[in-house]
Amino acid sequence: MATAIDAVRASARDTGFRDTLQRWLPKLVLAPTALCALVFIYGYIGWTALLSMTNSKMLPSYTFVGFDQYVRLFENERWLVAAKNLVLFGGLFIGVCLLVGVLLAVLLDQKIRSEGALRAIYLYPMALSFIVTGTAWKWILDPGLGLQKLGQELGWSSFRFDWITDPDRAVYTLVIAAVWQSSGFVMALFLAGLRGVDPSIVKAAQLDGASLPRIYWRIVLPCLRPVVFSAVMILSHIAIKSFDLVMALTGGGPGYSSDLPATFMYAHTFTRGQMGLGSASAMLMLGAVLAIIVPYLYSELRGKR
Known part of the structure; x- marks a missing residue:
């Protein structure tokens, strides 16, 4: 009797693990792409916006000048x-x-x-x-x-x-x-x-x-x-x-x-x-x-x- 109960519990654990893996696997596969997009697209857009409000010349400078560059x-x-x-x-x-x-x-x-x-x-x-x-x-x-x-x-x-x-x-x-x-x-x-x-x-x-x-x-x-x-x-x-x-x-x-x-x-x-x-x-x-x-x-x- 105990052996049958243990087998059912093990089967339930395996089923739960498979369900969890199926839920998270697409997210894990897409995570590197999403991270790269977040950093190299939106991150650099934000950095460019920051630089546009500084007095950067040849190299980045983080002295804030507001909208002077746009003027x-x-x-x-x-x-x-x-x-x-x-x-x-x-x-x-x-x-x-x-x-x-x-x-x-x-x-x-x-x-x-x-x-x-x-x-x-x-x-x-x-x-x-x-x-x-x-x-x-x-x-x-x-x-x-x-x-x-x-x-x-x-x-x-x-x-x-x-x-x-x-x-x-x-x-x-x-x-x-x-x-x-x-x-x-x-x-x-x-x-x-x-x-x-x-x-x-x-x-x-x-x-x-x-x-x-x-x-x-x-x-x-x-x-x-x-x-x-x-x-x-x-x-x-x-x-x-x-x-x-x-x-x-x-x-x-x-x-x-x-x-x-x-x-x-x-x-x-x-x-x-x-x-x-x-x-x-x-x-x-x-x-x-x-x-x-x-x-x-x-x-x-x-x-x-």
Whole structure:
């Protein structure tokens, strides 16, 4: 009798141990990742915020100066140029990418021939890094090497395309290269959304006499609101943190006419020894990202409730 009771107790202990292990094992597996994220993401965000309120120069200094670095930042002409360029670059980049992506997605949604090959061609630029894209477009837009030279050699001696050397137009070359790389990704997002739309809705609209452009504009595209939000959020994030494309294509020049906040932050933190000012610019970039993400998340969570 005692042996049976001991066996039951041992079995209960084993069952309890297994249940406890099953409860805690996922937490133990995820704990190192969560700890690394806590330290190397949120910890360094907090450290950057702290440095932005100090007079740090080449090395960190913890002499608190309040918001003086932010005041200096908005008195800095180069930062104002970078912020203006970000608004111009971001607006054109997002708008043109959405337009081109939607048009390509609608084209491929017609079940045309060689759809797979065309989809691969449009998506290919996304497989490249922005460094490669910037270098390639720097060659293409170089007045002594690329399109301008080619046009003049073909007989158009007055043809000029020297935007990359024009301080007033250099930022537009960033838009050209960025749209070339990212529009295929937007196309893939919208194409996946279009393939998820119920075909019976389109057929019903066609029976009512609606034209194909009207069907897409009034019926299909409004159904893709989540895709539009996702594309805008991803493209906005790419625009705000754009660094490698600028460095490879224009280097922020001529002068600092094509600077963006990311290149400003790098220049002042790592080459000019103004860590406090660079940290302040980094925090403003983070604020710009949060200004896009937080309203989106709020709208999504509110919709679910």
